[in-house]
Amino acid sequence: MTRITLKKRALETLRHANIGRINFQYGRLHVYPHQFARIAELIEADHISYRSANGNHYDPTPERGQRHYIGVHSSLGRDENGTLVAVNPFLPSSRGTIVHEACHATHDYQRVTVRHGDSILPRQFEGAATLAGWMTALLWGFDQAPSPQTDTMRLAAEKARLVLDGTIGPRIDADTVRELDAAVATGSANMYVFNGT
Numbered sequence: 001m002t003r004i005t006l007k008k009r010a011l012e013t014l015r016h017a018n019i020g021r022i023n024f025q026y027g028r029l030h031v032y033p034h035q036f037a038r039i040a041e042l043i044e045a046d047h048i049s050y051r052s053a054n055g056n057h058y059d060p061t062p063e064r065g066q067r068h069y070i071g072v073h074s075s076l077g078r079d080e081n082g083t084l085v086a087v088n089p090f091l092p093s094s095r096g097t098i099v100h101e102a103c104h105a106t107h108d109y110q111r112v113t114v115r116h117g118d119s120i121l122p123r124q125f126e127g128a129a130t131l132a133g134w135m136t137a138l139l140w141g142f143d144q145a146p147s148p149q150t151d152t153m154r155l156a157a158e159k160a161r162l163v164l165d166g167t168i169g170p171r172i173d174a175d176t177v178r179e180l181d182a183a184v185a186t187g188s189a190n191m192y193v194f195n196g197t
């Protein structure tokens with residue numbers, strides 16, 4: 001049995017025509033298709049790699065020039081050689097995770113800074129990534145039942161649907177940004193600061 005590596009699934013996702021639909025401005029952050037093409041190049045060159053983690057996150061390295069990692073939940077699978085493989089079927093929500101973390105990688109590589117005075121806060125990075133991730137899941141046919149389970153997931157899925165059908169965006173209104181920002185959980189601001197190359 002041939003198993004598809006997570007890397008291959010990530011490249012396939014980030015280079016899929018669906019990604020052309022993910023194009024919006026969220027507060028002062030921009031999310032647009034070319035960013036994902038660039039992240040795909042970095043993944044293909046192994047400058048960004050995936051590793052199994054307790055939860056999903058983007059993990060900037062502390063030293064310039066070192067490899068960056070995207071941690072994906074261990075349930076995504078690993079073969080006998082330790083290579084991360086895509087579980088079958090590869091769920092729309094897993095595509096969403098790929099795009100969510102690619103958003104964090106993008107803003108990191110673009111050196112978008114987290115400055116309270118300029119109003120880009122950790123929650124805004126998380127809000128933008130969450131919206132892009134849910135747009136992705138929906139574009140791949142995410143089925144509402146039995147998920148999403150949490151209020152945050154339900155809210156993000158609903159907003160993503162409104163962006164995709166053109167009801168809101170491409171410049172996301174301030175009320176929606178505030179609502180999503182308030183709902184998402186974030187790690188430390190350092191997670192979003194560029195410190196590699």
Ligand SMILES: [Zn+2]
Nearest residue numbers: 100104126129
């Ligand atoms: Zn995130």
